[in-house]
Amino acid sequence: MTTKYLLPEDRIPRHWYNILPDLPTPPSPVLHPGTLQPVKPEDLAPLFPSRIIEQEMGMEREVAIPEEVREALARWRPSPLFRAHALEKALGTRSHIYYKYEGVSPSGSHKPNSAVAQAFYNAKEGVKRLATETGAGQWGSSLAFAGQLFGLAVTVYMVKVSHEQKPYRRSMMRTWGAEVFASPSSQTQAGRRILEEDPKSNGSLGIAISEAVEDAATHEDTKYALGSVLNHVCMHQTVIGQEAREQMALAGEYPDVVIGCHGGGSNFAGIAFPYARDKMNGKQVRLVAAEPASCPTLTRGTYAFDYGDTVKMTPVVKMHTLGHDFMPPGIHAGGLRYHGASPLVSSLVHAGVVEAVAYTQKGCFEAALLFAKTEGIIPAPESSHAIKAVVEEARKADEEGRERVILFNLSGHGHFDLAAYDQYLAGGLEDHEYPREAIERSMGNLPKVELG
Amino acid sequence: MTTKYLLPEDRIPRHWYNILPDLPTPPSPVLHPGTLQPVKPEDLAPLFPSRIIEQEMGMEREVAIPEEVREALARWRPSPLFRAHALEKALGTRSHIYYKYEGVSPSGSHKPNSAVAQAFYNAKEGVKRLATETGAGQWGSSLAFAGQLFGLAVTVYMVKVSHEQKPYRRSMMRTWGAEVFASPSSQTQAGRRILEEDPKSNGSLGIAISEAVEDAATHEDTKYALGSVLNHVCMHQTVIGQEAREQMALAGEYPDVVIGCHGGGSNFAGIAFPYARDKMNGKQVRLVAAEPASCPTLTRGTYAFDYGDTVKMTPVVKMHTLGHDFMPPGIHAGGLRYHGASPLVSSLVHAGVVEAVAYTQKGCFEAALLFAKTEGIIPAPESSHAIKAVVEEARKADEEGRERVILFNLSGHGHFDLAAYDQYLAGGLEDHEYPREAIERSMGNLPKVELG
Secondary structure, eight states, rough: OOOEOOOOOSSOOOOEEEEEGGGGSSSOOBBBBTTTTTTOOGTTTTTTTHHHHHHHOOOOOOEOOOHHHHHHHHTTTTTOEEEEEHHHHHHSSSSEEEEEEEGGTTSSSSTTTHHHHHHHHHTTTTTOOOEEEESSSSHHHHHHHHHHHHOOEEEEEEEEEHHHHOHHHHHHHTTTOEEEEEESSSSSSSHHHHHHHTTOOOOOOHHHHHHHHHHTTTTTEEEOOOOOSSSSHHHHHHHHHHHHHHHHHTTTOOOOEEEEEESSSHHHHHHHHHHHHHHHHTOOEEEEEEEEESSOOHHHHHEEESSSTTTTSSEEEEEEEOOOTOOOOOOSOGGGGSOOOHHHHHHHHHHSSEEEEEOHHHHHHHHHHHHHHHHSBBHHHHHHHHHHHHHHHHHHHHTOOOOOEEEEOBBBTTTTHHOOOOOOOTTOOOOOOOOOOHHHHHHOOOOOOOOO | OOEEEEOGGSSSEEEOOOEEEOSSOOOOOOOOOTOOOOGGGGGTTTTTTTHHHHHHOOOSSSOOOHHHHHHHHHTOOOOOEEHHHHHHHHHSSSSSSEEGGGGSSSTSSTTTHHHHHHHHHHHHOOOOEEEEEEEESSSHHHHHHHHHHTOOEEEEEEEEHHHHHHHHHHHHHHTTTOOOEEEEEEESHHHHHHHHHTTTTTHHHHHHHHHHHHHHOTTTTTTEESSSSSSSHHHHTTHHHHHHHOOOOOHHHHOOOEEOOOOOSSSHHHHHHHHHHHHHHHHHOEEEEEEEETTTHHHHEEEEESSSSSSSSEEEEEESOOTOOOOOOOOOOOOGGGGEEEEHHHHHHHTTEEEEEEEEEEHHHHHHHHHHHHOOOBHHHHHHHHHHHHHHHHHHHHHHOOOOEEEEEEEETTTTTTHHHHHHHHOOOOOOOOHHHHHHHHHHOOOOOOOO
16 A cells, blocks of 8 residues: 655756746736736846746746756755545545645645745845745745845745734744744834824735835835735745656556646645646646635636735735725734735636635534544644535545546645644634625725736 | 655665674663562563563564554655755755755654654553653653544643743643643653652752552553653664664665764664664774763763662662752753763763763753754754764864764754744853762762672
């Protein structure tokens, strides 16, 4: 009985897969937040190094991964693919469940896949410091680690609710030499403005992004790094799906359905885009993005132009959005508390290539606990949304008398989220249903875009 | 440049290596705590299932690993062996440094290697519940996980200072369904007696062992499980060294020195015993156990008969000891705060097969931080003692103009120990030197053994 499928180090992919040229509809332009007209690559130069801007907009289908980045990835990649025999047995399902485990990375999630690439390109172009935001701390700790590898200082604006819920994530970033501020902070104009309006603000990814962007834009030697949403980040994550395809072949199976949790979109894109490529080439495969019911961007949001941040400093992109000033409830899956979504994933949902589902957190923790007890890995609250979707897929398949091959991305472990498990076990966890009124309110504030 | 050496699942060892028949001097008898005369196997029956008692005393050199145990180990084994290129570069050393990484297990350390074996044998013999102690929580969480796998309830007595320092370890045990008490607790006579004498007692492994042994001895359906020290535990851990030997061969090298941290002895035995076998067969290899200067069992203790616990309930064994009522300072490496040592490792130190070194904690954290920044893994405080020894070995080799091949066991990650890193980074960590007076005092209380 084989439990895991490993690949040798030389099977770390040599190219990232850029899905942009393969989208069913051409990508929408990126707009300037002031003029609401298309930006030119040079408009992004205060925020990103030139190679990242090229990757963000490039139409090359396969982008070579620099050797230095492959060497950094070799610390933990290829990541293992597991057959979840024990979970299958506990569910009593006929379906075969596989998971790609990204928790083996230094920071315990998929995030370093893009962090090392971004740190590499910034260092190569002479940048000295990176400013970024983080939700649950997965991205911040990944960039702290990557900055350390390539000799860059890192400043992290960490969403306040997570800063308080997950103190060890903060410690991890400091251990890797990063400077960490709870966001909204008094370090930036954006942060001070939010604090004036609401001194008790929980923070949100939208606010923390505003702070990090302002920090980068106002310091000569500093650029900005984003852990999700953007095209280049999704592309960097495609090493996950490329490896998974090869490992599924070792297992002698091809998935009927591929599942990832969805916040900004990067881990979902990572596992799903290489399969989306297959699908657009005629292969039968379903792609399912699982998001929180309390922040239901793909299932309830509008596909429209919106700002990436709360304070309207970032470019405006066409994406599924709940409105840039929507404040999600303080659920434990901090990494999924984002009003927007990857424009690429949004476009694929709009085109019907990707399906989306939404779950409330208690059901996700229940699924995560079953997973921990059977498979022995305690999942991150974000990843628990994917597990919940897997459990539902297997149940439906059994009801229909079918046997499905289900593949999902276990994007990270929950070693820094155990307070949330405590709260769940003590019965103290709240479910947040679809926050209709708050969303309707923020939807009223979408920018009015008229393209010339 | 190869970073890691992986083995396929079918290379999980098929046998444990039992060093007992190969010891340079025959093993000393195990004594009854009341009579101080040799015990018979049946005297241990209230504590352990029969197959474990056989393994504790057996003289079979290779003991077959049951398939059910190999399947459980396959969740994370074979564990990876890494070449520490980045650490070597940072040290500027000519030496080659390799580490076997046991942090990939469910609980993040080597401990599940024995936990799954012990849970399997107990379940097979109809035991319903296991009682155990834990220091930093590595063993307790491992047994919680293993109990879950084989359908056993688990009760853990957790040393109070760690219970407070490492709340997430506690949560992890509860997530895997275990019942956890801070020790000394009011659950047992032993605990109540200690609390009467010192209501503010920090606890120690010796006390927690007394509580777990009492719990097992006074409940029909319950047995005791120990995470270190005993022969069968050391034997279960030899999968580490067996895999490492094979992986070092893949790397085309044989170590000049093999290093592990040392508390009770299990992770050290795991990496070192298969090499000790080579050494006793004439191979040139140094074996170095690294322990805390504040609890210097191997470097400063006496090789004598002593109790395994504080309240004198366990059998009496010949080992390096600081005295069963020695109370170690509350250092962060909770897993190394034990007054005694594995009788097997003690015997090998006594025979000159194994060397021992001791370090204070600040130097260990400094080495651990360097490791985290270069290799990307945040080590457990216990493992940091091995890293400190590695740094010293490499430095000495460079001074002597030599190039050494150094292999060490990175026994676990420090995801639950980040408060300790915070304290170190903030300059708030204390060093505890050799506690001479306390040790001299406890040495006066060794049992007076006269064998017939």
